[in-house]
Amino acid sequence: MKEINIAKVLVKKRKEKGITQEELANYIGVSKASVSKWETEQSYPDVTFLPQLAAYFNISIDELMDYKPQMTKEDIRKLYRKLSSDFTKKPFDSVMEDCRIINKKYYSCFPLLLQMGILMINHVELVKDPQGSASLIEEARTLFIRVKEESDDISLTKQALYMEALCSLALRDPNTALELLDGTFAPALPPESILASAYQMTGRADEAKAVLQVGIYQNIVVLFNFFPAYLMLCTDNPAKFDEALRRAFVVAEAFDMKRLHPAVLAGLYISAAQGYIIQNNHDQALDMLQQYAQIATSDIYPLTLHGDAFFDLLDGWLDKLDLGSGLPRDEKTVRKSMAEVIVHNPAFSVLSEEQRFKNIAEKLQATAEKIK
Template identity: 65%
Template sequence: MKEINIGRVLMKKRKEKGITQDELANYIGVSKASVSKWETEQSYPDVTFLPQLAAYFNISIDELMDYQPQMTKEDIRALYKKMSGKFASEPLEAVLTECRAIIKKYYSCFPLLLQMGILMINHLELEKDPERSAGLLREAKELFVRVREESEDVAASRQAVYMEALCSLTAGEPDAALELLGRTVEPALPAESLLSAAYQMKGEPEHAKSVLQAGIFQNMVVLFNFLPAYMMLCAQEPKKFEETLRRTLLAAEVFDMQSLHPWHLINVYVTAAQGYMIQEKTEKALEMLERFADLAISDIYPMKLHGDSYFDLLDDWLEELDLGGSLPRDEKTIRKSMTDLVTVNPAFAALASEKRYQMIVRKLT
C-alpha cells in the first residue's frame, strides 16, 4: 500500500535531471530551504506549485505525488487479514473508524470496496445494538451498490450483486433480493468443462485437470451451502429431512469435508440439530450437537482452504482468490461464532437442563 510521497519523488527526479536544490528553487520561485523541506517531507509544496513541478519533470501530478488510488490484490489480502484480526481483538468502533478511513482513501478501488463490505458483513454479529447493526449493514450495502454500478470488472460486479442481495435478505427485504438475483434459476453453463477441453486440446493435461479440480471444488462448496438450507426447509417433513441429512453426510464422507472444509460440516451438524429440535427429537439433536462439538474442538485450526491428495492441483488456484486460502474471519472470531451457534442459539434453549447439552457447552467454552 503506497502513501503520498512527494519528497522522495522530487529528490529522485531532481537528481535524475542533474540539478541542485538551488536550481529547482530558482525555477519554482521559492527558497532552497523550501525545496529541502519538501524533499525531507518536513513540509509539502503549495498546491499551486504542483502543476509547475510536474511539468518541469515531465510527469503527471499523480506521479509527482506518488499517489496510487488503487491497491494490489496482495495489498488488499494483507489489509483484510490485518483488519479481520483487529475485529477480533480491538474495540469494534475503533476498527470500523479505521475501515472507513481506508474506504475513503481508496474509494475508486472497487476490489478493495468489495472486500471491505464483505469484511463488515462477516463481523456484523459483533455489533450488539440493533440500530447500529442495521446502520452497519446499510453501510456495507452501499459499498456493494457502488461496485455493482461503477466497476467494469464483471466478476466483481457479479459478486457485489450477490452480497447486495445478502444484505437485503439480512435486512428483511426479500423483494429487493429477488429483484437483484432474478426470480428464477437460470440453467448453469459451467465454463470449466470447455476450459479443460481447450487446455487438453493444447496439450496441457495438467492445466486441464487443475481447471476441473477447481470446478469440482467450487460446486462441492455450493452443494454444501444448498443441502443444509434445503434440510432446514424440510424440517416439518421428517422423511425428506432424514433423507437429505443422510445424503449430505454421505457426500461429506466421500469428499472428506471434515479435513477439506470443516466449516461446512459444522454447519450441517448445527442445522440438523435445529431440525431435530423442531421435530422434538431431543436425543437426535444432542447427537448432532455432540458431533459438532467434537469437530469444533478438534485439530482443524488454523482454518484455511486447501487441497488434499485428491484435489492435488487445487492450492495454486486457491492462492489466486481474493483472500487466497484464508477464511473471511479471524480464527478467534470463528471460534467464538461456533460457540455461539450452540450456547446462545434460541433453538437449543430447551436443552439447557440436559446433562449432555451442558457437557457440550463445557467442551466448547
C-alpha cells in the first residue's frame, strides 16, 4: 500500500480544473516535464512545492498526498478480522510484522491502536516461550499507554487504562495495576436509566426499551466476569463456594446464558472445576468439565454476540461496537483454545488418568479439529 498517492490526486484535480500540465507547471514555476513525472509517479514534487499545489487546488496537503492517518470503524473491523484469521494460517512472526507496519502507518489512529493491542493480547497464547509472551504483552501495553495519554476520546482512554492494567497483571506487576486503577472503584452511575426516562418522556418507548436491554445485557456479562474470580477466592470455604456457584447457575438459567452467551458460561464451568480440584473433589470437578464440554462441542460456532427472544433490541447497539458482533479471535483459534484450556491445563493434570477426563479431552480435541 502506497503511503503517498499524489500522482492520481494531481491528475484528478488538474482535470477538474480544466488545465494542462504546462499551465500547472507555469503556475508552480517548474517544467512541463516535471509535472508529467509527478503524474506518472516517476518522481515526487519537492516538499517546498506542496503548499503551493495544495493552495492552487484549494485542498489540504494531506488531501493532496491522499494520506489517510485515520481508519473508519468498519475498516478497523475488517482489518482486525483479517489479521485474526492470518494468525491461524500464517507464521506468527510474519503476521506480527504486518501488525507493526500497520501500527506505524496509523500511529495517530487511536481506535485502531487500541484494537491492535487487544489483538496481540488475544493471540499471546500462540507464543510458546515465556520471554516471547512477556515481550508481546509489553508491546501491546505501549500501544495502550499511547492511546491513554494521547487520545481525547474518554471512552477510548478508559478502555486503554483497563487494558494497560490487565497487561501489568499478566506481567506479574500487581502494584502497577493497583496504581492505575486506584480511584476508579466508585458507585456505578448507569446512564441507561436516565436515557430511558428521557426517551420515554419524548415518546420514544422502543428506544427506551432498547437502552435498558443494553444495560441489563452488559451488566449480566459483567456479573459473569466476576463469578469465576470470586469462586477461586472462596475455595477455602466450601459452603460459600457452593452457594456462589448455585446463585451463578440460577442467573445463568434465568437468562439462558447457554444460548445467549455460551463463552462466559463456559468460563464459569472452568473456574468451578478448578475450585473443586483445589477442594480435592474430583467427581464434582469432572461434572463441571462435562458441562463445559457440552457447551464447547455444541452448535455455538462461530461465536458471535447476539440477542434472543428477551433481548430482541440489541442489534443496533451491537452494530456500533468496535468489532461489531464478532469476537476478538478467529473461529479456528477459538475452537483450539476451547480444547487446550482443558487438555493442557496443569490444574487438571490430576484427572489425566480418569476415563471421564480422557473422554472429555477427546471430544474437545475432535471439535477443535473440525476446521482445518
